[in-house]
Amino acid sequence: MYSTGLDFGSGEIAKFISSKIVQRECKQYARNGKSTSNVCKCGREVQWHTDKSLECNPDTDHDDWKPKTHTKTMNCDSFGEIFFRGVGHGTRNSPYVRLASDTDLDDVWKILTNSWHLPIPKLLISVTGGAKYFEMKPRLKDMLKQGLCHAATSTGAWIITGGTGTGIMQIVGEAIHEYTMAHDVQDQKLVALGIATWGIISNRSALVGKGDKGLFPATYAIKDVQADTREAPLDHNHTHFILVDNGTENIYGGEIEFRTALESYISTGVTGVAQNQSKSD
Numbered sequence: 001m002y003s004t005g006l007d008f009g010s011g012e013i014a015k016f017i018s019s020k021i022v023q024r025e026c027k028q029y030a031r032n033g034k035s036t037s038n039v040c041k042c043g044r045e046v047q048w049h050t051d052k053s054l055e056c057n058p059d060t061d062h063d064d065w066k067p068k069t070h071t072k073t074m075n076c077d078s079f080g081e082i083f084f085r086g087v088g089h090g091t092r093n094s095p096y097v098r099l100a101s102d103t104d105l106d107d108v109w110k111i112l113t114n115s116w117h118l119p120i121p122k123l124l125i126s127v128t129g130g131a132k133y134f135e136m137k138p139r140l141k142d143m144l145k146q147g148l149c150h151a152a153t154s155t156g157a158w159i160i161t162g163g164t165g166t167g168i169m170q171i172v173g174e175a176i177h178e179y180t181m182a183h184d185v186q187d188q189k190l191v192a193l194g195i196a197t198w199g200i201i202s203n204r205s206a207l208v209g210k211g212d213k214g215l216f217p218a219t220y221a222i223k224d225v226q227a228d229t230r231e232a233p234l235d236h237n238h239t240h241f242i243l244v245d246n247g248t249e250n251i252y253g254g255e256i257e258f259r260t261a262l263e264s265y266i267s268t269g270v271t272g273v274a275q276n277q278s279k280s281d
């Protein structure tokens, strides 16, 4: 089931991802009947579709818009390493990939272990919930911060979150930052994998590459993150990112099924991995 041991440089990573991995884009406009504007069920405006010469008929509601039938796949061009500009301290670049929500998990595993060289986890610490309007009592927050990274590094766990700089994910990010500063953590020792929906990431255009070379690095400037939108910025303290693309934009939750499947794949497929869920909302 698993293959490891190949040593991938950025050229090999690019070759593997650009040939094996796909991303999605809407190919058929379907008016969202619940919307007062003529936005498509993919979350994009009509204009986006007409610019692509797609037929748009805002007069009719289309009942079913599904990634499988209403999007097309394209070879992945959005991958590489994110350099976070404007965060005030030197974090190392975070490898990332944009991939279709139905990507074969064997291929995802190859990216994680062969391309990114992540150590095989002995435990998953999956932190979910609380993206917005999240409040945690200061004492609990301190306890979480102090305990989380220590637990992860001492047990050989991966921390998995939604990866954005909001709510509980931001607190996890702060914990990683404080731990890294205090402990001089060796490369790869602390793994914090962010799994987010591609279409809700603020400033995601900075992560869009061209062709099959990837972006080493992709410069993600915090100043270009849009405030007051429904989008969410990436949290710069996470060490790796999987950005799940179901062909939608501005619609949350596109990563949930994928994340559950990946966590289960790792938990059941890798000997000795137990799963510890911590839910915050």
Ligand SMILES: [Zn+2]
Binding pocket: 026, 027, 028, 029, 030, 040, 041, 042, 043, 044, 049
């Ligand atoms: Zn659409």
